[in-house]
Amino acid sequence: MTVATGLAVATEGLTKRFRSGQLAVDGIDLRVPHGAVYGFLGPNGSGKTTTIRMLLGLLRPTAGTASLLGQPMPQGAALALPRVGALVEGPAFHPYLSGWHNLMRLDAADRTARASAAEDRVRGALDRVGLAAAAGKRYRHYSLGMRQRLGIAAALLRPRELLVLDEPTNGLDPQGTREVRGLLVELAGAGTTVVLSSHLLSEVEQVCTHVGVMHRGRLVAQDTLAGLHARGASRAVVGTPRPAVAAAVLDRLGLADVVVHPPGATAELGDHAPQDVVAALVHADVPVTEFRVSGAGLEDLFVSLTGEGFDVNG
Known part of the structure; x- marks a missing residue:
């Protein structure tokens, strides 16, 4: 594929049809500039999560192409994914391990990370999402909001050029939601590109610079937030x-x-x-x-x- 320059995420005609015949994603062309906070919007079942799974190489598209950070996916996954943090369809961790030990296991699986700094990375990630006090608590005893925070912490174990977050405020109380929004603004200010899948308009309007709207598998609008406002x-x-x-x-x-x-x-x-x-x-x-x-x-x-x-x- 020809990789679009200046884009952190790009797709051309990206399509996914399942064996059942369901057309989940129908020929979409995503354009996410470097440094953007891209709100990926749509009702439940509109194809957002399927699109994200294809972007990350978790699903193979039926047709079309995708690139992350200039690397074609899934062929370039080994080069792109160490620079990407992701939270897709809710976090999954070992239920009988603590939040701390779950993150330590994840960190150990990263061959590009320096092992001697693992504890500092885990401690810093837990602190950023407000879980430092619950670090020793078993995951099975975490609330839904705490589990979501731990998933975000996992995505932040290393500095990332791109964050792909699927409904990151799901299950959080209003204070937790505000904290996550503040964290996203902070990360974007430091140059991280963020793709934020959501169905909450307030979330998008407060943190996003660009927006794509999905409906029944199609990308029905894509623009800057200001440009989308101007269409009204x-x-x-x-x-x-x-x-x-x-x-x-x-x-x-x-x-x-x-x-x-x-x-x-x-x-x-x-x-x-x-x-x-x-x-x-x-x-x-x-x-x-x-x-x-x-x-x-x-x-x-x-x-x-x-x-x-x-x-x-x-």
């Missing part, structure tokens, strides 16, 4: 004591999706200049107490792209 249809928001009359004026002007909701009315602005809309309202003797242009929120845009709702909580 602008709405004219009119404040007036005569909302029904204002709505009638907006309708006559040809604005779409006119809605009356006292104390005002809204409509899609489309190609209409805001000053022309205000002039028409005043000409029709509609007292205008407020007029502003509001872009559609990410939730509205995602629903329009996928036809499905997203969890906006975090």
Whole structure:
């Protein structure tokens, strides 16, 4: 394959069809720049985890190609994966070992790591995710949130050029979620590229620079976060004591999706200049107490792209 320059993750026509006939991923072209925090969004079952498993060489694609850090996958896995930290479909550890000993076993399996510094690496990783006090506790006694933290710690045992995290805040309480978000911002600030699979809009809006939206196996949108915001249809928001009359004026002007909701009315602005809309309202003797242009929120845009709702909580 021809590896795209300037990209930490790139795919061309990446496709996965299972033996059952299910088309889980349908010809997607991912573009993740170096240094980006890429929010990989979509409802459950949209193909996000299958895509991540192909990127990491855990599944072979039916068609198409993928590269990580300039290395074709899975052929270049030996060169790429030591530079990648990953958490996919929840962590899996030995239940009767402590968090500390689980990480020590993982660290020992890394042939590129200096053995004499293993304890320092494990101690540092546990501290970064807030598990230092629970290091000696058996994994089987960890809560779901603690297990998720340990999985993130495993991905951070070594400095990584790329982190691929599948629903990293799953099971965390609000404080834990905020801590993970802060950690991702810190890592990105230090130059680590992050691919963050999530269905939480609040998570994406607070930490991501780029976004890809999956729906039924297809990549239906991909842009910077600002660019995706700009795709939302602008709405004219009119404040007036005569909302029904204002709505009638907006309708006559040809604005779409006119809605009356006292104390005002809204409509899609489309190609209409805001000053022309205000002039028409005043000409029709509609007292205008407020007029502003509001872009559609990410939730509205995602629903329009996928036809499905997203969890906006975090």
